[in-house]
Amino acid sequence: MQILVTVASRHGATAEIGTAVADVLRADGHVVDEVEPEEVADLTGYDAVVLGSAVYTAHWLPAARDLAARLAPQLRERVCWVFSSGLATQPAASANSPHELRVLMADIRAVGHRAFAGRLRRADLAFAERAIIAGARAKEGDHRDFDAVRAWAGQIADELRARAGSVTSTPAS
Numbered sequence: 001m002q003i004l005v006t007v008a009s010r011h012g013a014t015a016e017i018g019t020a021v022a023d024v025l026r027a028d029g030h031v032v033d034e035v036e037p038e039e040v041a042d043l044t045g046y047d048a049v050v051l052g053s054a055v056y057t058a059h060w061l062p063a064a065r066d067l068a069a070r071l072a073p074q075l076r077e078r079v080c081w082v083f084s085s086g087l088a089t090q091p092a093a094s095a096n097s098p099h100e101l102r103v104l105m106a107d108i109r110a111v112g113h114r115a116f117a118g119r120l121r122r123a124d125l126a127f128a129e130r131a132i133i134a135g136a137r138a139k140e141g142d143h144r145d146f147d148a149v150r151a152w153a154g155q156i157a158d159e160l161r162a163r164a165g166s167v168t169s170t171p172a173s
């Protein structure tokens with residue numbers, strides 16, 4: 001299958017999660033493009049999409065939200081998974097605008113969402129970001145769990161295989 005992995009990332013940590021997902025899907029025989037959300041104008045040719053975003057001040061980055069809004073009709077026609085990456089100490093689902101995410105997922109008919117822990121490197125941050133982080137109790141460091149990311153991507157690969165099987169095994173009438 002042709003798969004698009006598109007990820008909104010400010011400092012690169014979430015983009016690397018997207019690349020790990022893409023690598024698992026490639027190893028399973030899929031053709032995977034990794035394209036930044038701003039560059040995605042059209043989903044023609046793709047069978048499936050993985051859309052991810054870093055979470056900042058409880059929201060997905062605008063580029064990911066914008067892609068979901070712009071391309072909702074095309075996303076609805078494809079199988080689509082979404083993921084978030086952040087450092088919320090509560091489970092991200094309850095900390096990071098769960099209603100907003102539910103609405104987005106319903107709009108594009110995403111089949112699943114995963115929240116992954118992210119990375120915070122103070123040296124990467126702009127002054128304004130440091131000020132925001134100073135008020136939160138976010139723990140500096142790389143908290144990404146690439147085994148969990150690869151396991152999730154493996155589930156996507158399994159599901160795509162099952163869907164392809166159910167299409168090809170439909171008896172001709």
Ligand SMILES: Cc1cc2nc3c(=O)[nH]c(=O)nc-3n(C[C@H](O)[C@H](O)[C@H](O)COP(=O)(O)O)c2cc1C
Binds near residue numbers: 010057
């Ligand atoms: C200014 C700022 C605000 C953040 N706000 C949140 C937040 O609301 N919820 C959350 O889970 N993580 C938050 N984070 C953590 C980021 O989501 C995390 O560092 C993520 O891995 C960054 O990904 P990126 O390198 O792809 O931009 C914030 C980080 C910064 C610097």
